[in-house]
Amino acid sequence: EVQLVESGGGLVQPGGSLRLSCAASGFTFNTYSMNWVRQAPGKGLEWVSYIGGTDSTIYYADSVKGRFTISRDNAKNSLYLQMNSLRDEDTAVYYCARDPHSYGGPYYFDNWGQGTLVTVSS
Amino acid sequence: EIVLTQSPGTLSLSPGERAALSCRASQSVSSSYLAWYQQKPGQAPRLLIYDASSRATGIPDRFSGSGSGTDFTLTISRLEPEDFAVYYCHQYGASPWTFGQGTKVEIK
Numbered sequence: 001e002v003q004l005v006e007s008g009g010g011l012v013q014p015g016g017s018l019r020l021s022c023a024a025s026g027f028t029f030n031t032y033s034m035n036w037v038r039q040a041p042g043k044g045l046e047w048v049s050y051i052g053g054t055d056s057t058i059y060y061a062d063s064v065k066g067r068f069t070i071s072r073d074n075a076k077n078s079l080y081l082q083m084n085s086l087r088d089e090d091t092a093v094y095y096c097a098r099d100p101h102s103y104g105g106p107y108y109f110d111n112w113g114q115g116t117l118v119t120v121s122s
Numbered sequence: 123e124i125v126l127t128q129s130p131g132t133l134s135l136s137p138g139e140r141a142a143l144s145c146r147a148s149q150s151v152s153s154s155y156l157a158w159y160q161q162k163p164g165q166a167p168r169l170l171i172y173d174a175s176s177r178a179t180g181i182p183d184r185f186s187g188s189g190s191g192t193d194f195t196l197t198i199s200r201l202e203p204e205d206f207a208v209y210y211c212h213q214y215g216a217s218p219w220t221f222g223q224g225t226k227v228e229i230k
Contacts, residue, residue: 045159045167045210045221061218095166107214108157110178112166 002026002111004096009116016086016120022079022096022113030054030074033099035106036081038092039115048094049081053102064090086120093117124149124213126222134230141198143225145211150191155215158187158196161224162207170209171196201227 008020022034036048049070050059058070069082079096094116097109125148135141145156154174159167169178171187174194184199198205206229211222 044223045212047219047221059217105214106219107155108169108172108212109159109167110169110172112168114166 002098004098004111004113006094006096006113006116009094009118011119011121012086013122014087014120017082017084018086018118020081020083020094020096020116020118024077024079024096024098027098029072029077031102033101033103033105033107034072034079035097035099035109036070036079037095037097037109037112038090038118039095040089040092043092046092047106050099050106051079052105053099055103057103059106083118086118088120091118091120123218124151124216124220126211126213126220128209128211128222128225130225131223132226132228134228135201136230137201137203139201141196141201141205141227143196143198143209143227145189145194145196145222147192147194147213149216151194151213152215154190155213156187156189156194157212157214158185159210159212160205160207161210167210198227203229 003025005023033053051070067085071080096113098111099105100110127146129144156174158171161167175187208224
């Protein structure tokens with residue numbers, strides 16, 4: 001069974017930093033591309049970032065480019081999102097989501113974690 | 123950026139009725155790279171349909187997707203109690219990859 005478990009969310013002041021993690025199990029992690037998708041309270045979904053499985057391709061939404069960094073550790077079956085210079089508008093539940101392709105994406109998201117809440121507030 | 127507009131915003135129906143949800147794109151979605159997700163309160167989204175009309179693993183056949191170009195539809199043939207939720211469309215044909223604002227299907 002595919003499992004994605006996010007952690008690392010919490011309350012942070014504007015301008016602060018946070019590192020999210022996503023622990024993957026139940027599939028061969030290094031052959032799948034991965035994404036972060038967020039959802040502000042009461043709002044819709046917003047794609048944040050993508051990292052390829054078998055290639056090194058990385059993409060970011062314009063809203064986070066230059067502030068967020070996606071990475072992965074295939075030996076630990078883990079995905080990360082380093083978030084710096086956080087703003088009020090970054091407040092959201094952050095989901096890690098699997099792309100069923102190993103490269104060329106992002107495509108659609110076939111498995112999602114339960115999400116971790118990031119609250120940016122003074 | 124491709125803007126996806128979902129309609130209606132809210133659909134009020136009874137169990138057993140048919141639901142038709144629309145997703146209209148501001149530009150043509152290449153290769154029909156459009157997906158549909160279901161989200162219930164407090165839960166993560168769940169993939170229903172990809173490539174406009176392919177059902178994801180384990181999705182009941184009462185869910186079907188259709189369309190191409192700029193007009194796409196998610197149809198639920200007979201609503202079951204567990205189908206009342208919010209539905210999002212998502213295009214992955216062009217960067218930036220975008221979602222619609224969602225359609226809530228509520229019990230009438």
